[in-house]
Amino acid sequence: MDLSTQDIKFLPGVGPRRADLFNKELSIYTVEDLLGHYPYRYVDRSRFYKLSEISEDMPFIQVKGKIMQFEKIGTGHKQRLTAIFSDGENVIELIWFKGVRFILDRYKIGVEYVIFGKPTLFNRKYNIVHPEIETVEQLPPPDQMGFQPFYNTTEKMKNNFLNSKAIQKILYPVIKKIESGIPETIPTSIIQRFRLMNLTESLVNIHFPKNSEALSRARQRLKFEELFYIQLNILRQTHWRDNTFKGFIFSKVGDYFNTFFNEHLPFELTGAQKRVIKEIRADFVTGKQMNRLLQGDVGSGKTLVALMVMLIALDNGFQACLMAPTEILANQHFATITEMLDGMDVKVALITGSTKKKEREVIHADLLSGEGQIIIGTHALIEDTVQFKNLGLVIIDEQHRFGVAQRSKLWGKNVQPPHVLVMTATPIPRTLAMTLYGDLSVSVIDELPPGRKPIQTYHYYESKRNALLGFLRKQINEGRQVYVVYPLIQESEAMDFRNLEEGYEFMKEVFPDFKISMVHGKMKPAEKEEHMQKFVSGETQLMVATTVIEVGVNVPNASVMVIESAERFGLSQLHQLRGRVGRGAKQSYCILLTGVELSKTTRKRMEIMTRTNDGFEISEADLMLRGPGDIEGTVQSGIPFELKIADLAKDGQMLEIARNAAMDVLEKDPELKSDEYKMLAVQLKKMKTNTINWGAIS
Numbered sequence: 001m002d003l004s005t006q007d008i009k010f011l012p013g014v015g016p017r018r019a020d021l022f023n024k025e026l027s028i029y030t031v032e033d034l035l036g037h038y039p040y041r042y043v044d045r046s047r048f049y050k051l052s053e054i055s056e057d058m059p060f061i062q063v064k065g066k067i068m069q070f071e072k073i074g075t076g077h078k079q080r081l082t083a084i085f086s087d088g089e090n091v092i093e094l095i096w097f098k099g100v101r102f103i104l105d106r107y108k109i110g111v112e113y114v115i116f117g118k119p120t121l122f123n124r125k126y127n128i129v130h131p132e133i134e135t136v137e138q139l140p141p142p143d144q145m146g147f148q149p150f151y152n153t154t155e156k157m158k159n160n161f162l163n164s165k166a167i168q169k170i171l172y173p174v175i176k177k178i179e180s181g182i183p184e185t186i187p188t189s190i191i192q193r194f195r196l197m198n199l200t201e202s203l204v205n206i207h208f209p210k211n212s213e214a215l216s217r218a219r220q221r222l223k224f225e226e227l228f229y230i231q232l233n234i235l236r237q238t239h240w241r242d243n244t245f246k247g248f249i250f251s252k253v254g255d256y257f258n259t260f261f262n263e264h265l266p267f268e269l270t271g272a273q274k275r276v277i278k279e280i281r282a283d284f285v286t287g288k289q290m291n292r293l294l295q296g297d298v299g300s301g302k303t304l305v306a307l308m309v310m311l312i313a314l315d316n317g318f319q320a321c322l323m324a325p326t327e328i329l330a331n332q333h334f335a336t337i338t339e340m341l342d343g344m345d346v347k348v349a350l351i352t353g354s355t356k357k358k359e360r361e362v363i364h365a366d367l368l369s370g371e372g373q374i375i376i377g378t379h380a381l382i383e384d385t386v387q388f389k390n391l392g393l394v395i396i397d398e399q400h401r402f403g404v405a406q407r408s409k410l411w412g413k414n415v416q417p418p419h420v421l422v423m424t425a426t427p428i429p430r431t432l433a434m435t436l437y438g439d440l441s442v443s444v445i446d447e448l449p450p451g452r453k454p455i456q457t458y459h460y461y462e463s464k465r466n467a468l469l470g471f472l473r474k475q476i477n478e479g480r481q482v483y484v485v486y487p488l489i490q491e492s493e494a495m496d497f498r499n500l501e502e503g504y505e506f507m508k509e510v511f512p513d514f515k516i517s518m519v520h521g522k523m524k525p526a527e528k529e530e531h532m533q534k535f536v537s538g539e540t541q542l543m544v545a546t547t548v549i550e551v552g553v554n555v556p557n558a559s560v561m562v563i564e565s566a567e568r569f570g571l572s573q574l575h576q577l578r579g580r581v582g583r584g585a586k587q588s589y590c591i592l593l594t595g596v597e598l599s600k601t602t603r604k605r606m607e608i609m610t611r612t613n614d615g616f617e618i619s620e621a622d623l624m625l626r627g628p629g630d631i632e633g634t635v636q637s638g639i640p641f642e643l644k645i646a647d648l649a650k651d652g653q654m655l656e657i658a659r660n661a662a663m664d665v666l667e668k669d670p671e672l673k674s675d676e677y678k679m680l681a682v683q684l685k686k687m688k689t690n691t692i693n694w695g696a697i698s
C-alpha cells in the first residue's frame with residue numbers, strides 16, 4: 001500500500017469533483033498528501049464546560065443544556081435570531097444572523113443539546129454566534145470526542161461544502177485504515193536515539209489526538225522529520241558540490257595585501273574584521289570552493305573586509321569582482337575602493353547600467369586579457385558579454401537583493417567556479433540562516449569600529465512635527481546633515497510619490513536657507529547621482545528620499561534620520577535606514593514619525609526600534625512578529641518558503657538537533673547507500689520540488 005500513489009479521488013466521500021478542489025486549492029493529490037494536511041488547531045471536546053467557567057480567551061467551548069426561549073429581532077434582511085441557553089445554573093445568548101427559519105424548525109425549547117462555539121463578550125454578557133448544536137445522541141462516537149481537528153480550507157472549498165468538518169470526515173476512515181501500520185520514513189536508529197514517535201502513531205495523533213501528550217509527541221516527530229529532511233537535502237547538495245567542484249587555492253598573501261595592510265589601511269582593523277579575514281583565508285586554502293555568508297550590521301566595515309580579501313585573490317594571480325544591488329552603491333564602493341587603493345598599482349573598473357558603450361567595451365577587453373583586476377558593478381556585471389581571464393573571487397554585497405538565478409550565473413564565469421562571499425547587513429536569525437543559507441558557512445562581524453556613539457531612536461507622533469523641525473534646524477546649524485525618508489510601496493506608488501514631493505516642497509518652505517537634495521526611484525540615474533553627490537559632498541544639508549537610499553550609502557556627517565510614516569516599514573527596513581546615520585563621531589538620531597492609531601504589532605516594532613540597535617536582536621524580533629515567510633530577504637531571495645509544521649521562529653532548538661542528525665548520517669554514509677540509510681535517499685527523491693532547489697542557493 002503506497003499512499004503516495006493512491007489518488008484521493010477514490011476515497012469514500014471524495015469523488016472527482018471534490019478531488020479536483022483538493023488538487024487545485026490545496027495541491028493535494030494523493031492520500032499521502034492528504035495525510036500531510038495537518039490540522040492548524042484542535043479543540044478539546046473531551047469535556048463539557050459550565051457557563052460559570054467561561055472567559056473570553058477560550059477559543060471554543062462546549063456546553064450541555066437547554067434552550068429556554070427564542071426571540072426574533074428585526075425583519076427581512078436585517079433579521080436575526082437569539083436564544084437563551086441555560087446549563088441549569090447560568091445562561092448564555094446564542095445568536096444567528098442567517099438560517100433563522102431552519103434553526104426554528106430544527107431546534108426545540110426544552111430539549112437537551114450540546115452547543116459548541118467561541119464565546120465573545122458583548123455588553124458585559126457572553127454570547128456565541130452561530131454555534132454548532134447537536135443532540136446528545138448525535139455526538140460523535142467516544143473515540144472521536146477528544147480533540148477535534150480544524151483544517152485549513154479555501155473560500156472555494158467552503159462554498160462547495162468541503163469545509164474543515166468534511167475533511168475530518170474524509171480523513172477519519174483513512175486514519176482507521178493506517179492504524180495497523182505504514183512504512184517508517186526515518187531510520188530506526190534515529191527514531192530510537194531521539195525517542196521519536198513512529199510515523200503511524202504520529203499521523204494518527206496529529207489528526208485525531210488521543211490526548212494532549214500524544215499530540216505533542218506527534219508534533220515533535222513530524223517537525224523533526226520536516227527539518228531533518230530539509231537539512232539532509234541542503235547538506236547533501238553541499239557535499240555533492242564540494243566533491244564535484246575543486247576550489248582555487250589562494251595560498252599566497254603577497255604584495256598587494258601586504259602593501260595595503262602596511263601602508264594604506266586608514267585605521268586599525270576591528271577584532272571582528274581580523275577574525276573574519278582569517279576565516280576567509282582559511283577557506284582559500286582548502287582546495288574547495290568557498291561559499292560563505294558574511295553577516296555584519298550596517299556600518300560594521302564589511303567593505304574593507306571585501307577589499308582585503310580581493311587583494312588576496314590578486315596576490316594569487318586571480319581577478320575579483322564586487323557586485324552591489326544598486327548603482328548608487330556600486331558607485332560608492334568604486335569611489336571608496338579606488339580612494340583606499342590610491343597609490344597602489346591595481347586596476348579597478350566600474351560597470352553599471354549607465355556605463356557608456358565605448359567605455360564598457362574597453363573594460364570588457366581588459367577583463368578578458370587579465371589587465372582588469374578588480375571589477376565593481378551592479379548586475380550589469382553578470383551579463384553574458386562580460387568574460388574574465390581568470391575570475392577567482394566573487395563578492396556580493398547586500399545579498400538579499402540578488403535572486404538565486406542571478407547569483408548562479410556567476411558560476412560560469414570561469415572553468416572552475418570562483419569563491420563566493422555573500423555579504424549582508426540584514427542579520428538573519430540563526431534558524432533562518434541555517435535553512436535559507438544552510439549550505440553557506442557563516443562569518444559574523446559583531447563589533448562596530450571604535451568611537452561610534454549608539455544612535456538614539458525616538459518615536460514621535462506626527463503632531464510633534466514642529467518640535468522636530470526645530471531640532472533639525474539646530475542639527476544643521478551645527479554642521480550636520482539630515483535624511484528624511486518616505487515610504488514607497490508599489491501598489492500606492494502614485495500617492496507615495498506625491499507624499500515625497502509634498503514633503504520636499506514643505507521642507508523647502510520651512511528651510512528656505514538650506515539646500516535640499518531629493519532622490520527617488522523614478523529619477524534618471526544621472527540626476528539621482530547628482531543629487532546624491534551633492535549630499536555626499538555636503539553641498540546640500542537635507543536629503544529627502546525614498547528607500548532607494550536604504551542600502552549602503554555612506555555619509556558620515558549625516559546625523560539625523562527622519563522616517564516618515566514609519567508604521568509602513570518593516571523592522572529590518574527601519575533598522576537598515578537607521579544605519580545610514582551613526583557613521584561619524586557625532587551623536588546621531590533616528591526619529592520614527594507615525595500617526596496616532598497604531599496596531600499592536602506596529603507599536604511593538606516602534607518599541608523594539610527605540611530600545612535596541614542590535615541588528616540580530618531586531619531580526620529575531622522580526623521573525624517572531626512576522627513569521628519566516630515575510631522576512632525580508634526570504635521573499636526577495638525568490639525562495640518559496642513554507643514549512644508545514646515546523647516554525648523557524650520557535651523551533652530553533654529542534655532545527656539544530658535535526659541538522660546535527662543529518663550531519664551525522666552524511667558523515668557515516670554520504671551516498672545514503674547503506675541498508676540503514678537508503679530509505680533516506682528514496683524519501684529525498686520523493687520530496688516535491690515545491691520545496692526548494694537548495695543547492696542552487698549560493
Ligand code: ADP
Pocket residue numbers: 267268269270273296297298299300301302303304425449450552554556583
Ligand atoms: P558596512 O558594513 O555597512 O558596509 P562600511 O564598510 O560602509 O560598513 O563601513 C562603515 C564605515 O566604517 C566606513 O566609513 C568605513 O570607512 C569605516 N570603517 C570600516 N572599518 C573600520 C575600522 N576598523 N575602524 C574605523 N572605521 C572603520
Ligand code: MG
Pocket residue numbers: 302303397552
Ligand atoms: Mg556596505
